[in-house]
Amino acid sequence: MRYDKLFEPGRKIGSLELKNRFIMGAMGVGFAELGGTPTDRTVAYYEARAKGGYGLIITEVSRVQEDEFCTPFEPSLADDRHIPAWKKVTDAVHAAGGKIFPQLHQPGRQYTKAILGHQVSAPSPLACPIFDEVPHELATEEVWQNIHLFGNAAVRAKEAGFDGVEIHAGHGYLVQQFLSQFTNRRFDEFGGSLENRARFACEIVRDIKKRCGADYPVIIKLSAEEKVPGGMTISDTKIFAKYFEKAGYDAVEATICTYASLDWMSAPEDVPMGFNARNAEEIRQGLSILVIAIDRINTPEIAEDILETGKADFVSISRQTLAEPEFPNKVREGNVSEIAPCINCLQSCMGYMTDPQHLQACPNIPGIDGTHVVLANDVIEGKVTVGRNNLIAGAGLVGLETADFLRERGGRTSTLIDMIETVDFGVLGVGTHLKARLASNDTTYILGATIESFGEHGVTYRQQGTERTAEGFDNIIIAMVATVQSA
Numbered sequence: 139m140r141y142d143k144l145f146e147p148g149r150k151i152g153s154l155e156l157k158n159r160f161i162m163g164a165m166g167v168g169f170a171e172l173g174g175t176p177t178d179r180t181v182a183y184y185e186a187r188a189k190g191g192y193g194l195i196i197t198e199v200s201r202v203q204e205d206e207f208c209t210p211f212e213p214s215l216a217d218d219r220h221i222p223a224w225k226k227v228t229d230a231v232h233a234a235g236g237k238i239f240p241q242l243h244q245p246g247r248q249y250t251k252a253i254l255g256h257q258v259s260a261p262s263p264l265a266c267p268i269f270d271e272v273p274h275e276l277a278t279e280e281v282w283q284n285i286h287l288f289g290n291a292a293v294r295a296k297e298a299g300f301d302g303v304e305i306h307a308g309h310g311y312l313v314q315q316f317l318s319q320f321t322n323r324r325f326d327e328f329g330g331s332l333e334n335r336a337r338f339a340c341e342i343v344r345d346i347k348k349r350c351g352a353d354y355p356v357i358i359k360l361s362a363e364e365k366v367p368g369g370m371t372i373s374d375t376k377i378f379a380k381y382f383e384k385a386g387y388d389a390v391e392a393t394i395c396t397y398a399s400l401d402w403m404s405a406p407e408d409v410p411m412g413f414n415a416r417n418a419e420e421i422r423q424g425l426s427i428l429v430i431a432i433d434r435i436n437t438p439e440i441a442e443d444i445l446e447t448g449k450a451d452f453v454s455i456s457r458q459t460l461a462e463p464e465f466p467n468k469v470r471e472g473n474v475s476e477i478a479p480c481i482n483c484l485q486s487c488m489g490y491m492t493d494p495q496h497l498q499a500c501p502n503i504p505g506i507d508g509t510h511v512v513l514a515n516d517v518i519e520g521k522v523t524v525g526r527n528n529l530i531a532g533a534g535l536v537g538l539e540t541a542d543f544l545r546e547r548g549g550r551t552s553t554l555i556d557m558i559e560t561v562d563f564g565v566l567g568v569g570t571h572l573k574a575r576l577a578s579n580d581t582t583y584i585l586g587a588t589i590e591s592f593g594e595h596g597v598t599y600r601q602q603g604t605e606r607t608a609e610g611f612d613n614i615i616i617a618m619v620a621t622v623q624s625a
Contacts, residue, residue, distance in 0.1 A: 140468055141438050143445035148452060151428055152355035154301055154451075156193035156237060159445055163391070163432050163454035164196040164241040164304065164359070165453035166209060173344060174201060174214025176223040181230050191466030195236055196304050196357075196454070199243035199311075202291040203284075208245040208311070210426070215240055215291040221298045228299030237301040239357065242291050244284060245314030247273040247321070248397045255381045261316050261338075262323040268397045278326050281338060284312070289345035290352075297334030302355030302388075305342055309403055310396030313339050314361055314443040317378060318612075320369040320396070336378050340385035347386045357430070358382050359391040362417035365399035372420050379421050389428035390420040391454055404457065405434050412440040419449040430454050434482050438469045478539060515615035525612025528552050530616035540617050541597045552597045602620055 145158045169179040184195055201207045204216040214220050224240075231238040247260035258266075259280070269382035276284070292303045292524045307313035315321040316338040322329050328337050343356050360378065364370040379390050394414050395402035405413065414433035418422050422429040431450035441453040458465060461480040514536050516522045528544065530537045530552050539567050541552045 139439060139442070144438065144442055144453075144466075145470060149356065149428055151194075152302065153353040154237060154355045154442050154523040156192070157235070158193040158306070158466060159452045160192045160194075160441075161430060161452050161454040162187050162192040162195040163456035163458050164198055164306070165456040165459070166212070167199040168198075168209055168211035170211050170213035172210055174204065174212065174216065175205070175220050176213050176227055178226075180213065180223075181226050184227055184238065185230040185234055188231040188234035188238070190463040191470060192455075192457075192459070193237055194301075194452075195231055195238045197238065197240045199306055199393075200240045200291070202242050202244060202287040205256065206244055206259075207244070207250075207254075208249050210253060212243075213240075215242065215294045215298075216287070216548045218294060221294055224295075224298035228301075229466045232299070239302045239304045239355070240291075240300055241304045241306050241359065242288050242295075244287070244312035245305040246310075246315045247271070248310055257260045259323060260312070260314050261328065264321055264323065266310075268400065270597050278328070281328055282341075285338065285341045285345055288342045289349050292346040292350050292356075296350050296354060302357065302361055303346065304357040304391065305339065305358050305387075308359045308361040308391075308395075309392040310361070310398065313342070314364075314370075314396065317360075318364060318396070320364060320366055320398070329500070330372065332377050333381065336385075339378075340381055343382070343386045352386070355388045356386065357389040357391055358387045359393055360421075361396065362392045362396055362414065362421065363394055364396045365394065365402055366396060369396065369398075372417055374416070376421055376424055379425055383425055383427045387427065389430055389451075390421055390425065391430040391432055392421050392450075393432050407435060412444060415444045418444075422448070422450060428452065432456065436467075436599050438474060438477075442605075450523045458475055468530075512613055512615055514615050517615055518543050524615065526551065527611050528613045528615055529611040530615045537617035540615055545597060552615075 140425060143159060147155055147157060148159050162181060167183060169178050169183055184197065187195055197213070199208060199212055201212050201214045201216050205486065207214075213224075217225070229240055245258070247258050247264070247266045248268070249258055251257055251271055258269075258271055258273040259276050261276060261281075263272050263275045265272045265398035284489070288305065297305050305313060307317065310321075316328060317335050319335075322335055324330070324334075327334055329335060343358070346356055347354065360382075361370060362372050362375045375392075382390065392414065394417065411434045415431045415435075416574060418429050428451040429450045431444050433456035435444065435453050435455050436458050441455070444450050444453055455465065458480040462468070462478040465477060512522045512524060514530070514532070517524055517540055524544070528551070530540055544552050
């Protein structure tokens, strides 16, 4: 299959031209310091995806107010002291040939006093069903202060070298809370009619364009549907998008849901790939500005089809970038079969909210005392060196990738263990468990060549039992999500 559309530059986002139609969508990773300053890990993370070929990278949510965030490790553009660290990020991305926007964010009612240390705020005193805390209702003057907080953050973003900004008006956060009758019961100029409820988002872009320049690109990420009774529908969103175009936004990224319908934020494997592209298409019909499709765009075939059929101008890919930073490069080079798939397990990508270190470990491996235990990601990234005889705990995709990594380097043998009965290296589909996961993700072709050659290169499999399975190995390599327990 040809992927011509994916590698066309496409129309400009405001004044900005991208080299292709691949956008890395915003996704929380929690690599910043507790105070919000980006770290060297932040730099390396975004640099790797820029080198992987994405035309535009949109960072994870970044706070515009120091004491308002949705995870403790959320990065910040709320103070000038963060600018030098962000400059390292933007310089690295630009050196790799990419462009980069921060995603500016206020959580509103969707967090908790227990961590913030103060009462949450929102358009109206209606509790988020997840946290069940009645928020402080923002006074009209406080609403205008929040508008300027976004403008202040955009000014810092431009100074830090960002090519534009994205405003997060989706997933139930503060901007969306103003848009929706589900969360907005105000009687001032920011509540009531569709036009009034759109005013908060419209004033944000006006403030940014006034201070950063009319040609400074601004995207709005908008939930096309909230999936809650009385919440926003695609009919509402199409009207909002027209207000946003008139106010000065250069593109709309069409996402879905709120915290009250959280299952849709990171849709699991039983939801069809590209399921939300239909909403992007609906929004695009009434606009002259660009529309970006997002949500479960996991394969180049789906991405190309979205562009070719006119559903969107660009495709935004998020969780798949965790699994495969080189996604665009491998598509361009014709190495689609080498793309590591996102299997929509929701483990590491959602786990960052409580564990920013993404530690992966394995439960109940008897006899690990005295054996060097390392993490699969550290092996693959070259952070640790392992011996010649290794036990890989977990026969899922991470375990298979680790075995393949060691196989390619030669002179090392690997034994995979898991709870499934068999792993057949000669037949595509690795035991019942993994075969089902791959098939449901419609990516059974991926890893085929690798799996078929495993048995020839010192890779064996045994089912995890009660015996002391770690004896005789130089290392235990952890390739599954859980907790290490010593015997």
